[in-house]
Amino acid sequence: MSPLSVDSLSLRFGGLDALSEVSLGIPDGALYAVIGPNGAGKTSFFNCLTGYYRPSSGSVRLDDLDITGLGASQVAALGIRRTFQNVRVFPKLSARENVLVGAHLRAGTSFVGTLLGTPGLRRRERALAEEAERWLDYVGLAHQAASLAGALPYGMRKRLEVARALIAEPRILLLDEPAAGVSSVERDELAEVIRKTCQGGVTVMMIEHDVELVMQLATTVAVLDHGQLIAEGGPQQVRNDPRVLAAYLGKRRK
């Protein structure tokens, strides 16, 4: 069963085909890696799935729902959460508050309750704050809860983004190059976090250049090149696919 399926998705920027006729289905509970050379269209693909780009043609479906062309906040409300390749935390908020913002749709909504500080709302806020701490702990940032997100080192900001996405209890989590630019120790911790998350029932899609990480974690790998899906399958199968080798080698020779 594919909760998330993409049908002949295309995206054009002027004369450039960032994505052409990409069709694939992400199985429930998969750890689905998307790889490909620089500029292959991986981030654009994620942007189409999460409402940041509107595809030129084709469709994206979540279960039986056509979510093509929905806005980013609507997609988020459906339980699809993401991180960004160029880390995007809210710099002047503390790490804890960054995570709390991720819980926006789960937080108490009563405006009157907010003004009066009603016990019910306080209880919810406190429970949420404690949960935020737990998610910070989950990604190894418990000690940084009060730090300003903008002051954290790069690797920590990346992990903070993961915690911020997870507190929303997403069905599907999209990670755009989670391991890029992080130390090898952090990378191993991150791999563990991703594995745990997937085992916890979240379907994970991950763009990643780190081949080792992909081989280690992924259940399925899709390869994009020049906006086209050139291979899809198990990690070993994709690794030995001649077209994949050609795409990478061809790139390197240029």
Add this chain to the structure above:
Amino acid sequence: MSVSDSDLEDAVAVDLGATEEGVFRAVSRRRALDVLGRLRLVGPTLVVLVAVAAVFPHLVQTNYVTSVAMQVEIMMCLALGLNFVVGYAGMLDLGFAAFFAIGAYTTGLLSVDLHWPILATIAPAVGVSLVGAIFVGVPTLRLRSDYLAVITLGFGEIIQNIVNNLSQTGGPEGISGIPPLRIGSLVVTSTTGYYEVFLILVVIFLAISSRVRHSRLGRAWLAIREDEDTAQAMGIKVRRYKLYAYMAGSVFGSITGSLYGSAFIAIAPPSFGFSESLLVVMAVAIGGIGSIWGALLGAGVVIAFPELFRQFSDARLLVFGVALVLIMILRPQGIWPETGLGIQRLGGTLRKVARRVARKPQQHRDA
């Protein structure tokens, strides 16, 4: 002594910057002691501050100083209102005086022409300004900040022009003979009386601002200010929340305007022009964008400075301008920024004192 969680939350809500609201997770004993210290200090500090402010007119005993202080309070109310828009949600609004005008004129018209009591005019004043906020906000809030600045500036000008040209609003002469504020059997007539009324308003606005800041609403606003696109990935409906910020600001602005009309008996268009809007923006910016304490300080600066420089007569605006530029150069983050030195230093000082206070009983036990 036992401390209930709600007490802690109060302390947290009040002691905004110093704590990052982390205190109620008292991880270590020292942390817990800090909290006790804060509870003892922050609450009383505020109470003392407000008490001093309340008796201030009786201490100075000059009408002039009290009247300037009241104008500072009015500016504080406006700055707290604009803080929702500029400080929290990060949208530049150059026409905030429009809501101030709507409040003042609604109250003026209803109380003078229809003899409504002042208190009864506040709700319609808020209603009219909300309609104005929605009317301007819905089609324009999708725009990025610089366009929005131009639109809001236009809105401010339009409102001022309307009241200046309509005969119903008294044209350039405005409205006079606005009756005093009555609360039950109490009739507020003196400057000192209005000073106290606006003090209460400042305290209420302050409490609301700080509560909202640490709610889902406040976090959504700040997320939008920090990074609008990323905020959407959190499920935040950006345009709707921007409108909420604009509406919240208009509520504070119009309530302040209502009471302003009653305090000054007469209102006229020049009080509600671009320079007034700009003054409120300066109050928020000088104090430190997004910081409620900064907004209060900034209000003090933009009202008190020109008064202090009265001896320079014609040159006082020039001196004021130079002073503003100096502040911007020396403290570009604002006098009392939301995050950063100002608050950290205050937090550090509080913590030190708190530790000292908290340590005392321990020493007794050890001895």
